[in-house]
Amino acid sequence: MQLKEVPALFMRGGTSNALIFLQCDLPEEPQARDQVILSAMGSPDPYGRQLDGMGGGISSLSKVCILAPPSRDDADLDYTFGQVSVGDALIDYGGNCGNMSSAVGPAALDLGLIACPPDGEATVRIHNTNTGKIIESRFPVCAGQLEPGGDLAIDGVAGTAAPIRLSFLDPGGTKTGALLPTGRAVDRIELPDGRVVHASLVDAANPCVFVDAADLGKTGAEDPGTLEADTEFMAAMEAIRCIGSTRMGMTADLHAAAAMPSIPKVAIVAPPVDCTTLAGKVVPAGKVSVMVRMLSMERPHRAVPITGSVCLALACRTPGTLPHKFCTTTKGPITISHPSGTILVDGDVDTSGEAPRAVSGSVFRTARKLFSGTVHYVAED
Incomplete structure (x- = not known):
């Protein structure tokens, strides 16, 4: 076994936390990629706490985001969300996380995926690959990064921060093609x-x-x-x-x-x-x-x-x-x-x-960068 490392950000987005990676820093082969993520997060953990990794032991604190250059012309970047199981060796890529979506725009700035004016408001069009939908993120910028202060408070998070407006565009039928997949309201x-x-x-x-x-x-x-x-x-x-x-x-x-x-x-x-x-x-x-x-x-x-x-x-x-x-x-x-x-x-x-x-559909959230650097994981020889 070897101890290796991979560049990452750790950010709060809304009422969630996640490790954020650049796709180019992870293995291309899906199984190898997931092994890196599982080790970094501390899953699977039969004790349900993820003490041997970066996860927090509950679903809202056991997440990863993978960012990459855009694969479509109407977006500024691609964003793939992974829900990491606490107790099982499983990463579910079936859906998106709106809370962590609020951290994606600021993270893309920090990681150099996108450019914006050093001050003012950034508008970032995010292609969520899990759903195939576009999310428009708007947030204040200072010195080329997310404004560190603000007066928006959200329930579940202590303190206040700068507002991030998320607009989910044409959000219906993300998985089924219809707002009411059965054709019935009830x-x-x-x-x-x-x-x-x-x-x-x-x-x-x-x-x-x-x-x-x-x-x-x-x-x-x-x-x-x-x-x-x-x-x-x-x-x-x-x-x-x-x-x-x-x-x-x-x-x-x-x-x-x-x-x-x-x-x-x-x-x-x-x-x-x-x-x-x-x-x-x-x-x-x-x-x-x-x-x-x-x-x-x-x-x-x-x-x-x-x-x-x-x-x-x-x-x-x-x-x-x-x-x-x-x-x-x-x-x-x-x-x-x-x-x-x-x-x-x-x-x-x-x-x-x-x-x-x-x-x-629109909602206001906040986000904050907690650390940046490298996360360590255990790999087989």
């Missing part, structure tokens, strides 16, 4: 134990399955620990996710769906209710538009993935869906209530045609 899903739940299967930014919280005896205000401790609920949500994957045409069968844990995301949604955040802050029902509790990699998310929030906002703008039914905001930005607080998201859906079409 699907009836029968669980293995015979229970029936109702869900909206929506594909925008990342495909998601939105389940009526009441069908599973929930309010949408539960904290992640309470949900994870409910083994019956967790099993039901994974069954719903797998069934949703096959209904959306993403996988051929339930076995294949179980082997692709990162997508579709699955969540319970509900009308606004009072709730208490993980920080102990009370969020009144009157201050939010809709409740969501989302799972990622088979664990309750402590906030809400950005792509999941964009998908939810677009579902709220799609007549007939459960989010549209529960959302109390009919015009303007939508305030989503999640375990760490709230997030403001906007979505535009064109309903003039035979089928609804997602025009765009």
Whole structure:
């Protein structure tokens, strides 16, 4: 065995952290590339902590981004996202991460992939290779890098930073080719134990399955620990996710769906209710538009993935869906209530045609470079 190293950035993007690599610094062969990443992140770890690597032991802190020159004329760079499993030797490239998307533009500046004026505002068109979609990132620049200070606070992250506006352009049908892959706004899903739940299967930014919280005896205000401790609920949500994957045409069968844990995301949604955040802050029902509790990699998310929030906002703008039914905001930005607080998201859906079409979804995040240099990994001789 040998200890080797590879250049990398370590950045926070939104409520996630990730190692960021240039594609040219990694092996070309996919299996060799993934072995480098797994070793650097500390996976697989049977103890679930990734102490022997850069991962943080939960899905939001176990991610990688791979950047490269653009492969299409309408983009400034290519960005590939990898969700690194904590307990298994698996990297899922099936979907995108909106939180880490906020770090991609600043990282591309830092790594010399793109150029921009030394001061002012940068506009970067990012081609996400996982979804084949363009994300427009706008952020303030000082001395050729992301402005280090700012006054935007996001729930789940301490302090404030410069705002980064992410616009997901034409985000519908990332994996299935349609905003409503089944052609229905609500699907009836029968669980293995015979229970029936109702869900909206929506594909925008990342495909998601939105389940009526009441069908599973929930309010949408539960904290992640309470949900994870409910083994019956967790099993039901994974069954719903797998069934949703096959209904959306993403996988051929339930076995294949179980082997692709990162997508579709699955969540319970509900009308606004009072709730208490993980920080102990009370969020009144009157201050939010809709409740969501989302799972990622088979664990309750402590906030809400950005792509999941964009998908939810677009579902709220799609007549007939459960989010549209529960959302109390009919015009303007939508305030989503999640375990760490709230997030403001906007979505535009064109309903003039035979089928609804997602025009765009936007959200504001922050990012920060935590270190740059080389990350060490163990390689076979």
